[in-house]
Amino acid sequence: MEKSQVDTAESRKDILLQISNLQKSYSGVTVLSGITFSLEKGSVMGLIGENGAGKSTLIKCINGVTTPDSGEILFDGSFYSSMTIKKALSLGIVTIPQEFNLADHLSVKDNIYMGCELKKAHFFLDHRKMRIGAAELLESLGCILSPDAIVGTLNVAQKQMVEIARGLNRKCHLFIMDEPTTVLNTAETEKLFRVINRLKEQGVSVIYVSHKLAEISTICDHFTVLRDGQYITTQKTAGTSTKEMANLMVGRQLKDIYPPKPALPPPDAECLLSLQDVSESSLVKNVTFSLAKGEILGIAGLGGAGRTELAEGIYGIRRFISGKMFFKGKEVCITSPEEAVKAGIAYIPEDRQKSGTVQTFPLSWNMTLVSLLEKYCSGTFICRKKEESAAEKYISLFSIKAPSGRIRMNELSGGNQQKGVIAKSLDTSPDLFIFDEPTRGIDINSRSEIYFFIRSLAEKGTSCIIISSDLEEIIGLCPRTLVMREGRLAGILENDNINEKEIMYLATGIK
Ligand SMILES: Nc1ncnc2c1ncn2[C@@H]1O[C@H](COP(=O)(O)OP(=O)(O)OP(=O)(O)O)[C@@H](O)[C@H]1O
Ligand SMILES: [Mg+2]
Missing domain, CATH: 3.40.50.300 (P-loop containing nucleotide triphosphate hydrolases)
Structure with a gap:
């Protein structure tokens, strides 16, 4: 509910977003609690935390996709106890979500202009103008892609570019990017950073979520750490190493992240x-x-x-x-x-949403999907008990943040879904x-x-x-x-x- 109260205090002049004591739970499980931080105009804030720490949920509270249980959001001088998607868009809060939110059967141009179509004579869609606009946006990202290409035929990096272009096409004061570079290469990431710097010069604030901590160091002015749904700290990136960031995320000193490299196989090794x-x-x-x-x-x-x-x-x-x-x-x-x-042979595909998981199935069903007939069926019946105990084994092996294998795939955080996909392939030995x-x-x-x-x-x-x-x-x-x-x-x-x-x-x- 909007209180439509304008805070004119001098100290808040440069603050675009202030989150106070935000709380959110799903089915009685607390996912965010006591989240408090602020974001200045024209600054880039990194949001970091382990898988399931609550980053995407916090973003969904800010952009109106979900409603917090309590707490307040101060945006550009006005207080909100909750946001709606429509309200957030009208305020210029634009999000690139963690999972693609594109219409696969529509063209690149139609996706970019979805909800803000250009018209001629107040009635007819102006396809020519939209085609030119989409091409310009993609070009600014260094992405060579036809505005008429059908999104379903694109690879994941191209889809990510379409998501980014769609965000850039909107009126924007706060640009939220939830892991925008997971599928981008170094050159594509550099182009995105140029775009972020341009937005910053225009006074746009950015919340940038990434597990690539070197990116946080490069592009963010500050970073905020969440751990298990709790706010931990906000610090300047200058002077903080990625190792220190990682330690803050996990709450302890991390050791080497890579195991010792194996030796090259000898020339006579079995092929x-x-x-x-x-x-x-x-x-x-x-x-x-x-x-x-x-x-x-x-x-x-x-x-x-x-x-x-x-x-x-x-x-x-x-x-x-x-x-x-x-x-x-x-x-x-x-x-x-x-x-x-x-x-x-087992294969873990790059696009987990499209070909790695059945999003509406429970985690345990997903994990045993490939080996269902061989390992979990007796006659025409599926042995759910066996399936659940296999799921428990993988949840513990990969430290998946899930209350049980019964949780639906789309209720897991992005990184935890990925761990589920790895378990699924592993189950085939x-x-x-x-x-x-x-x-x-x-x-x-x-x-x-x-x-x-x-x-x-x-x-x-x-x-x-x-x-x-x-x-x-x-x-x-x-x-x-x-x-x-x-x-x-x-x-x-x-x-x-x-x-x-x-x-x-x-x-x-x-x-
Ligand atoms: N719709 C939902 N129903 C139930 N639980 C949910 C739902 N959405 C998220 N959660 C839970 O909330 C917690 C935080 O999830 P969130 O997606 O915010 O994590 P995250 O920090 O973005 O993680 P990641 O780095 O893996 O993307 C997780 O334990 C997740 O299972
Ligand atoms: Mg997330």
Whole structure:
């Protein structure tokens, strides 16, 4: 309810947003309590915290997607005990949500202008103007994309750019970005930062949520830490290291986040997977490599380099049109994910919302989905007890923040959903694990747990392929990495040669 009270106190002049004592619970479980902080006009505030700390919920209280139980929001001089989506938009509170909120069947332009369509003669949609406007917005983000492309056909990085362009198209005083760069590469992130700096110059305030703490250091003036739904501190980024930020997030001193790198497999190591000259239409071209048993192999490259398409070819989502694939010593032709699972291949897709989860199913159902028939069915019945105890095992293995396996997938925080997706693939006991952007949206502590987990899988003889835009992850985890460019294998790097410079040389083709 709006109290329509204007606070003219001098001390509040530069404050755009002041949150006081905000409280929120879901089904009796407190998710936010006593949250109090303020945000100055024209400043960028980083919001950090572990998965499930309450960052997205706080954002949803500010932008009216959800209603807090108590507390107050002061925005541009007026107090609100709650916000509505409509009110927030009219006040210029614009959000790029953590999970895509796009209409897949509509074009890029129609998504960007949804709810603020341009009209001619007060009645007809002005498609020409909207097409030009959308193209200009995308160009400002350095994104080459047709305004007429259908959103459902885009990859995740392109979808993210459409979300950002849509946000930029609105009247904006407060721009909230909930993990905008999880699927963007370094160059795309830099372009986004240029846009943020431009917004800042125009006096727009930004709340920037990210688990990439180096980004918080680069783009934010201050950062606020949430831990288990509680406000911990707000500090200046200048003079605070990312390690200190991470320690504040978890409330203790973190050790090394990467396990020791495994040695390169010897030349006579047993080969698990071998691709010889495989191509998939125009997206994967003449790729040849082999993967040893128990090896951790990275695949780096820019967005659109064909990494996901290569993985989808191995997993049978796509068909290689030429070349040969050998798995466990035999030539194979895998034509469906079902065949891939049977052969012993697991794949964690990059887009968890679209192909990784059934959002309305409970967490336990999601975790056992792939192995349901083999492990959890007796005759025509599903043994829910067995399923629940498997879910409990994975919840504890990955420290998933969930009261039980019965919680619906869409009630979990983004990072906890990602952990659920990893558990789902693990439940099939694969010989080859393909991780496509495995730590997308996962906090630093859980990320470390996943890295150690991948290392232990490899030690037990499971081979792992890590596709990642996070070069630090590739460098920290893999003793050997392929770099792809425009569908081709641009090079293979090993040990000390795996560094940001060498990867980018190969990925861009610019020496
Ligand atoms: N609709 C809902 N129903 C029940 N619980 C919910 C709902 N939405 C969020 N939660 C719970 O609230 C807590 C905070 O979730 P939130 O999404 O705010 O975390 P987050 O800090 O954004 O985490 P992440 O970094 O993983 O995105 C989680 O434990 C989550 O399960
Ligand atoms: Mg979140």
